[in-house]
Amino acid sequence: MQEISVTKNPNPKARPTDAKLGFGKIFTDHMFVMNYTTGQGWHDARIVPYGPISLSPASSCLHYGQTVFEGMKAYYGVDGTIRLFRPDENFKRLNSSNQRLAIPPVDEELCVEAVKKLVEIDKDWVPRWEGTSLYIRPFIVANDDFLGVKAADEYYFIIIISPSGAYYESGLAPVRIYVENQYVRAVRGGTGAAKTGGNYAASLLAQVEAHEQGYSQVLWLDGVERKYIEEVGAMNVFFVVDGQVITPALTGSILPGITRKSSIELLQAWGIPVKERRITAQELAEASDAGKLEEAFGTGTAAVVSPIGELKWGDKVMNIGGGKIGLITQRLYDAMTGIQYGRIPDEHHWTVEVCKG
Ligand SMILES: *Cc1c(COP(=O)(O)O)cnc(C)c1O
Numbered sequence: 001m002q003e004i005s006v007t008k009n010p011n012p013k014a015r016p017t018d019a020k021l022g023f024g025k026i027f028t029d030h031m032f033v034m035n036y037t038t039g040q041g042w043h044d045a046r047i048v049p050y051g052p053i054s055l056s057p058a059s060s061c062l063h064y065g066q067t068v069f070e071g072m073k074a075y076y077g078v079d080g081t082i083r084l085f086r087p088d089e090n091f092k093r094l095n096s097s098n099q100r101l102a103i104p105p106v107d108e109e110l111c112v113e114a115v116k117k118l119v120e121i122d123k124d125w126v127p128r129w130e131g132t133s134l135y136i137r138p139f140i141v142a143n144d145d146f147l148g149v150k151a152a153d154e155y156y157f158i159i160i161i162s163p164s165g166a167y168y169e170s171g172l173a174p175v176r177i178y179v180e181n182q183y184v185r186a187v188r189g190g191t192g193a194a195k196t197g198g199n200y201a202a203s204l205l206a207q208v209e210a211h212e213q214g215y216s217q218v219l220w221l222d223g224v225e226r227k228y229i230e231e232v233g234a235m236n237v238f239f240v241v242d243g244q245v246i247t248p249a250l251t252g253s254i255l256p257g258i259t260r261k262s263s264i265e266l267l268q269a270w271g272i273p274v275k276e277r278r279i280t281a282q283e284l285a286e287a288s289d290a291g292k293l294e295e296a297f298g299t300g301t302a303a304v305v306s307p308i309g310e311l312k313w314g315d316k317v318m319n320i321g322g323g324k325i326g327l328i329t330q331r332l333y334d335a336m337t338g339i340q341y342g343r344i345p346d347e348h349h350w351t352v353e354v355c356k357g
Contacts, residue, residue: 001110002045004032004117009049018129021165023302028122028134031160032114036104038153045110047118053156060152061141065198068097069139071234071301074119074161076128076357077342082119083351084136085340087112089258094138097194102151103140111138111157112352118159120355128357131166131337135302167303172325172333174309175298177232178215179281180206181314185230185253187223192230192253199255203233215312217298221281223253229279235298235306236260238274239284240328242292249276259299263332265348272328281313288318295326304340305333 009029016026027050034045060066070090075083091108098105115136119126126134138159142152183206186192191199206218219237222228229248231237236257238247245267250256264274287293288311296308307325311318320326325333338344339351 001107001113002043004045004047004110004114006047006117006121007049008121011049015125016163018127018132018163018165021127021132021163023164023167024135024162026163028125028161028163030118030121031158032118034114034157036155036157042104042106042110042157045114047114047121050160053158055141055143055156056145058145058147059141059143060146060149061143063147064149065196065201066101066103066142066152067139067197068094068101068103069137069195069197070094071195072115072136072138073164073301073340074126074134074136074354075340075342076126076132079342080357081342082123082126082354082357083340083342084112084115084119084354086258086262086350087115087352089261090138093195093256093258094140097196098140100191100194101196103142103155106140106157114159116352116354118161122161123355123357125161125163126357127163127165129166131168133164135162135164137162172305172307172330174307174321174323174325175216176214176310176312177217177219177308178210178213179311179313180210180218180220181226182206184223184226185220188252190223190253193250193255195255207233213312219311222251227280227282229281229284230254232298234302235300237296237298237308238263239279239287239293240295240326241284241287243294245272245274245328246279247274247276248279251278257299259301259304259336262336262348262350263299263305266332266335267328269348270331284311285313285316285318288320293318293320295329296320297326297329297332299332304336305329
């Protein structure tokens, strides 16, 4: 494994208070950078002061979207230990995104080391208030000085980190979701299962229109028949119908979430089976009419578990849980955050200690 060199920032910034963080607006004093050159592989792994990077204006990430990213968090535990949650899974997924975008694979162990070292150097930036965390954004962008459409020969791999406020500032609250009938996010054989910028670019217009109608996020249907439930913005989705937990099967156009996977594993460990299968919007509407759509929730690193209180599909409005949070939703949220913040034992060995805060 290559050595990671460190250049300390000679001008560290003042740290904002935990009350004023928001999401994705503040960056720490350092970042991790590594370069790829065909023939040489990944090289020059380094931690350097946070700041602008130099890119060729012809770079294919700018023109053709040859980029991938990840999203993960470090948590300040109740025992003063800073922990990561399943970072190996993030870099495994980064490599499968790389494969789809024709980007060379990274050394997953080196990536976990890079995150640990970076977080340790900026450990004073890990916020401590209830529900806050240090958001970690690894990403890769192509950087060739060439306008032709082809997989690049040079790349940057960068990790930036950002203290973020609690997702739910006034407690876990149900969200309203718009089922998107017109636009689609991904199709089988496309890039839906990869964490890549283009998927998000394709989703922005639907998001704007949903916001205009008072909905916080879009629930995507499959790209071919627009019948089957896929996922929400940056979350996978689960339903409890007539006592059964169901979630869309990973058919190739859905992002395989680590929170989704962990939720399934927790539910199974509790003796609650989860059916991964195709689910139609029609089926949910019928369950709702019959009073059997008991719970709905999204899962993702940002919100962990997000209760859904309303689904709008065409003219149909499905109210779920009467403004309350379902039992399974709440139990999963408590368990997942309990493990992340070290409040309950990590029986699944999901967390990785970084250092004492
Ligand atoms: C990142 C992401 C998710 C959630 O994945 P986690 O690993 O649970 O954070 C779900 N859907 C999309 C489209 C995503 O980009």
